Amino acid sequence: MKVIRIVSTLVLALLISSCGNLRIKAYQAYLPGSEVKNVALTGFYMAPPKLPEVPATDAKAFNEKVFTLSKKINERLQSNSDRYYQTLAQGLEMQLGVNVIYGEEMESRARYDRLKQKEEREGLKIAKQPNFPNLILAEGSLHLFEVENGDLEAYINDNPRMRAELRGASKGLESEVVAFAYARPVIDRVTTFGEKANLRLLVDVYLYDDRGELVGHTYGETKPVTIDGKAISDYDQVFNLYAGLKAEMLTALTLVEEEEEEDE
Numbered sequence: 001m002k003v004i005r006i007v008s009t010l011v012l013a014l015l016i017s018s019c020g021n022l023r024i025k026a027y028q029a030y031l032p033g034s035e036v037k038n039v040a041l042t043g044f045y046m047a048p049p050k051l052p053e054v055p056a057t058d059a060k061a062f063n064e065k066v067f068t069l070s071k072k073i074n075e076r077l078q079s080n081s082d083r084y085y086q087t088l089a090q091g092l093e094m095q096l097g098v099n100v101i102y103g104e105e106m107e108s109r110a111r112y113d114r115l116k117q118k119e120e121r122e123g124l125k126i127a128k129q130p131n132f133p134n135l136i137l138a139e140g141s142l143h144l145f146e147v148e149n150g151d152l153e154a155y156i157n158d159n160p161r162m163r164a165e166l167r168g169a170s171k172g173l174e175s176e177v178v179a180f181a182y183a184r185p186v187i188d189r190v191t192t193f194g195e196k197a198n199l200r201l202l203v204d205v206y207l208y209d210d211r212g213e214l215v216g217h218t219y220g221e222t223k224p225v226t227i228d229g230k231a232i233s234d235y236d237q238v239f240n241l242y243a244g245l246k247a248e249m250l251t252a253l254t255l256v257e258e259e260e261e262e263d264e
Helices: 055-066 070-096 102-107 111-117 150-160 162-172 233-241 242-253
Strands: 002-006 010-016 020-028 039-044 097-102 178-188 198-210 214-223 225-227 256-260
Touching: 010 070, 010 214, 020 242, 039 070, 039 102, 039 150, 039 162, 055 070, 070 097, 070 233, 070 242, 097 214, 111 162, 150 178, 162 178, 162 198, 178 214, 198 233, 214 242, 225 233
Parallel strands: 039 097, 039 178
Antiparallel strands: 002 256, 010 020, 020 214, 178 198, 198 214, 198 225
């Protein structure tokens, strides 16, 4: 008898010639049942860069270069979140074999306007961050959550209202599953005098069923790229690694193992 075992906690260390080292984890693998016809991809969030803090003097020197480019970096964060949102929807549709509701199709749902009216975008603002004042949401997204100070990660981990909000979105968007994604660039490993540092892009994709229960979670991060931080092209080269990262994340999300067992 053939038994298919879902790999619920899967860690993949992958060497990919086109993208370099990618770190991929499927914290919870997802295998859609026959009853799942629609997945509503409600949004793609992009956080500002996580800046280095140590060594303090070196980090401060590098961060000054980041702040000088903050206007261009913010523009890239918005344009890339828009692009990532579109391509993630297409990738989920292909990988899961279901209809993915997003953008204009999401707006056409009968209860979309009611959900839209509940949006509270004030929480996307990040206090005391003049260079990076907002958690950015892709164009066409629907913001479901009452986050505080732009901290989506804390909301996902701790807020008890999340399940109710996801149940409401599932019903309102006529979908069996609700999904969203969260990305953030990370700068670390600063060298002496802030001359160089490493830059990576981290991405999480979450899927919840119509009861508000987590049914899929995949995580990925790009290879670390050493940059001097003086040109926006340094950031572009990392943002452009997303396509390969997304493909591996979605593969991990639905990966299963097959085992052969003898009938007793």
